[in-house]
Amino acid sequence: MQIAKATRGQVRQHNRQLVLRAVYSGAAEHRAALASETDLTKPTIGELVGELLEEGLLIEEGLGQSTDVGGKRPRLLRFNPEARQVIAVSINADSIVGILTHLNGEVLLHHKATLETTDLAAVFAVLVEVINALYAHVSAPLLHISVGVNGLIDESQGIVRYASGLGWRDAPLAALLRDRYGTAVSVSNSIELAVRGQYAFKTIPIDREARMATVLAGVDVGVGWLTAGVPGGIFVTGSDLNALLPSHGDARACAERLGWRAVEARLRASTIPLGVDKFSYVHLRYAATMGNAEAVAAIAALEDDLAEVFTWVIALLRPTHLSLAGRMAHLGADFLGATLAKTAPRLLPQHLDGMTFSTDTTYNLSALGAAAKAIQALLGVG
Amino acid sequence: MTTTIGILTYDSTGSYQSHLLAAMQTAAPPDVQFIIHSSLRDGIPDSDVFEDIPVHGVIVIANAASPEVLTALQARGIPLSLVSHEMRQWAIPSLRFNNEDGMIQLVRHLVQDCGRRRLAFVRGIPEQIDAKEREAAFAEAVLPYAPRLTAPIFLKGDFDAATAVESITRLLASSPEVPIDGVIAADDAMAAAIVKALRVMGIAVPQQIAVAGFGSVDDSDTESVTTVRADVGALGRRALAQLLHQIRGYPMRGVTTLSVNLQITGSTQAGIATVGAFHFSAKYARHGTGGNVGFQRADIRRGDNVS
Numbered sequence: 001m002q003i004a005k006a007t008r009g010q011v012r013q014h015n016r017q018l019v020l021r022a023v024y025s026g027a028a029e030h031r032a033a034l035a036s037e038t039d040l041t042k043p044t045i046g047e048l049v050g051e052l053l054e055e056g057l058l059i060e061e062g063l064g065q066s067t068d069v070g071g072k073r074p075r076l077l078r079f080n081p082e083a084r085q086v087i088a089v090s091i092n093a094d095s096i097v098g099i100l101t102h103l104n105g106e107v108l109l110h111h112k113a114t115l116e117t118t119d120l121a122a123v124f125a126v127l128v129e130v131i132n133a134l135y136a137h138v139s140a141p142l143l144h145i146s147v148g149v150n151g152l153i154d155e156s157q158g159i160v161r162y163a164s165g166l167g168w169r170d171a172p173l174a175a176l177l178r179d180r181y182g183t184a185v186s187v188s189n190s191i192e193l194a195v196r197g198q199y200a201f202k203t204i205p206i207d208r209e210a211r212m213a214t215v216l217a218g219v220d221v222g223v224g225w226l227t228a229g230v231p232g233g234i235f236v237t238g239s240d241l242n243a244l245l246p247s248h249g250d251a252r253a254c255a256e257r258l259g260w261r262a263v264e265a266r267l268r269a270s271t272i273p274l275g276v277d278k279f280s281y282v283h284l285r286y287a288a289t290m291g292n293a294e295a296v297a298a299i300a301a302l303e304d305d306l307a308e309v310f311t312w313v314i315a316l317l318r319p320t321h322l323s324l325a326g327r328m329a330h331l332g333a334d335f336l337g338a339t340l341a342k343t344a345p346r347l348l349p350q351h352l353d354g355m356t357f358s359t360d361t362t363y364n365l366s367a368l369g370a371a372a373k374a375i376q377a378l379l380g381v382g
Numbered sequence: 383m384t385t386t387i388g389i390l391t392y393d394s395t396g397s398y399q400s401h402l403l404a405a406m407q408t409a410a411p412p413d414v415q416f417i418i419h420s421s422l423r424d425g426i427p428d429s430d431v432f433e434d435i436p437v438h439g440v441i442v443i444a445n446a447a448s449p450e451v452l453t454a455l456q457a458r459g460i461p462l463s464l465v466s467h468e469m470r471q472w473a474i475p476s477l478r479f480n481n482e483d484g485m486i487q488l489v490r491h492l493v494q495d496c497g498r499r500r501l502a503f504v505r506g507i508p509e510q511i512d513a514k515e516r517e518a519a520f521a522e523a524v525l526p527y528a529p530r531l532t533a534p535i536f537l538k539g540d541f542d543a544a545t546a547v548e549s550i551t552r553l554l555a556s557s558p559e560v561p562i563d564g565v566i567a568a569d570d571a572m573a574a575a576i577v578k579a580l581r582v583m584g585i586a587v588p589q590q591i592a593v594a595g596f597g598s599v600d601d602s603d604t605e606s607v608t609t610v611r612a613d614v615g616a617l618g619r620r621a622l623a624q625l626l627h628q629i630r631g632y633p634m635r636g637v638t639t640l641s642v643n644l645q646i647t648g649s650t651q652a653g654i655a656t657v658g659a660f661h662f663s664a665k666y667a668r669h670g671t672g673g674n675v676g677f678q679r680a681d682i683r684r685g686d687n688v689s
Binding site: 096107108109110111112113114126128129132133134135136137275276278280282283285286289290 | 473521526624627633639640641
């Protein structure tokens with residue numbers, strides 16, 4: 001195997017990212033501290049900081065304390081999260097959702113358009129219109145457009161190799177968007193992005209050492225995995241889960257058991273008094289809380305099916321933390337607890353030892369994760 | 383070349399509308415001019431509105447134009463943007479506030495922070511989309527707390543201070559005891575009027591009844607009301623930006639939602655002047671200044687965990 005020497009450009013980029021990360025994380029707030037923190041020479045630090053100040057990614061703000069040996073008070077450096085903006089988009093089965101964020105992930109705007117079809121050309125047209133709607137509000141240089149799709153993604157080329165829910169094969173999404181917008185574009189698996197979003201923005205209590213599995217139960221059902229802050233290579237979608245879940249005589253696919261569309265159809269056909277035309281798991285939970293027997297039974301059936309998914313996830317992935325995210329998380333902590341109670345008998349006691357659990361109702365984790373990915377790429381992280 | 387923007391609004395002198403229009407006019411580039419059609423002044427617009435004066439785009443505020451008028455404008459190839467309005471089936475882009483998230487924040491504040499259990503909601507104009515959304519969002523936001531709460535009461539308000547006060551007065555007169563301990567009004571003006579009226583009646587606000595509104599505009603009367611602050615100026619500026627982008631040839635569809643932020647005052651918590659609660663969207667994660675997007679200090683050492 002031949003190992004190539006790093007180019008000057010690569011070294012410079014690496015060093016830039018070292019400096020940015022140090023200031024971003026608060027590890028160093030002036031030039032001398034940066035030199036100490038990064039082991040880069042002072043002239044290199046001076047040059048890089050100058051470049052980053054010029055680009056607006058860093059700003060000078062006030063004076064710090066002199067060192068113990070006295071001397072000039074250093075000029076403090078601060079990362080400027082408003083220097084760039086990110087458009088992050090998630091293509092779901094029934095909608096495209098996008099957000100416009102600053103570099104600290106602060107969501108400035110949220111935009112959503114419904115999808116009537118999964119035809120690639122039609123979905124691409126809606127995707128462009130969503131990006132256009134966000135682009136209209138960009139007020140700083142656009143750093144990146146980050147797209148999440150539920151499927152197998154060739155990230156190096158930004159090609160959606162296979163997305164079963166959309167019926168796509170070999171869709172060159174990144175190239176199409178790059179041609180149109182002339183900016184960096186990345187395409188990733190939306191479940192990977194969801195767990196990245198959870199970790200990056202701490203939507204659940206999770207630490208760096210955690211091995212986290214997330215069951216994302218929305219329109220479709222998927223499992224994401226993250227360890228040491230980096231999404232792993234297992235992004236199981238509902239169609240994959242079909243092959244793994246025991247049927248017990250129930251031939252329905254995972255999405256038919258746990259996907260929102262199927263659940264919604266069952267609820268609509270039921271006599272559960274949901275009270276509104278456009279209902280959600282919140283309404284189902286309320287009906288059960290008020291003692292409606294059919295609602296209680298509907299939730300119990302969801303617990304049974306989800307327990308099968310949890311069993312598989314815990315036994316094979318051995319996470320230290322399991323999170324239930326997406327729409328189903330609105331059924332709440334009691335639902336999670338009841339599901340775990342049904343899961344435990346299927347596992348060995350040591351499977352659950354030391355595990356922690358959470359529900360995460362954060363809206364559109366995939367879009368948040370897409371923003372995190374773009375920001376992390378700027379900083380050269382994970 | 384001058385870009386002419388047509389604006390359809392019901393009442394250009396209304397507080398909400400005038401703030402929107404002022405923000406658009408301030409933000410507009412020098413080559414942009416506006417033609418405002420106000421239904422109250424100029425009559426309900428029909429399908430040939432703006433036919434005599436060619437416009438490059440039209441902003442429609444709330445329900446100021448019927449579906450037929452919107453269809454006619456679209457048929458003429460005129461880009462449209464809707465503000466506080468929505469016509470999803472026609473793929474016309476629209477902008478509004480995140481009513482759902484705002485209501486979640488307000489209900490959580492009243493129930494969890496202020497310990498209220500008997501809530502009333504004062505409605506806006508039933509046909510108006512913000513009013514409908516805020517009411518639906520309130521009804522959904524209280525559900526998770528349902529076992530702790532008495533069934534909420536819904537009162538007529540119509541975005542009119544006098545109507546809101548009349549509704550509250552009638553409710554309080556209907557029972558020897560004060561039947562509620564918290565009120566959320568669909569806008570700040572109604573909430574502010576309710577606070578004044580309650581105090582005149584000798585009811586302690588917030589001690590006996592906490593009152594919150596939903597922010598539309600900054601106004602000396604409404605400054606003292608707990609609210610979710612909705613930046614109407616930003617809404618106006620963004621509506622203009624969205625339409626100009628369409629005029630430049632960038633088609634778009636869907637709904638753009640602007641975040642709202644809880645602002646707590648003495649109308650819900652005694653002894654507080656005004657506190658910006660600095661929540662990001664309750665539905666989105668928030669994290670501290672400077673952020674720490676997914677890595678910790680150990681990661682910044684040279685060579686560690688670098689992609």
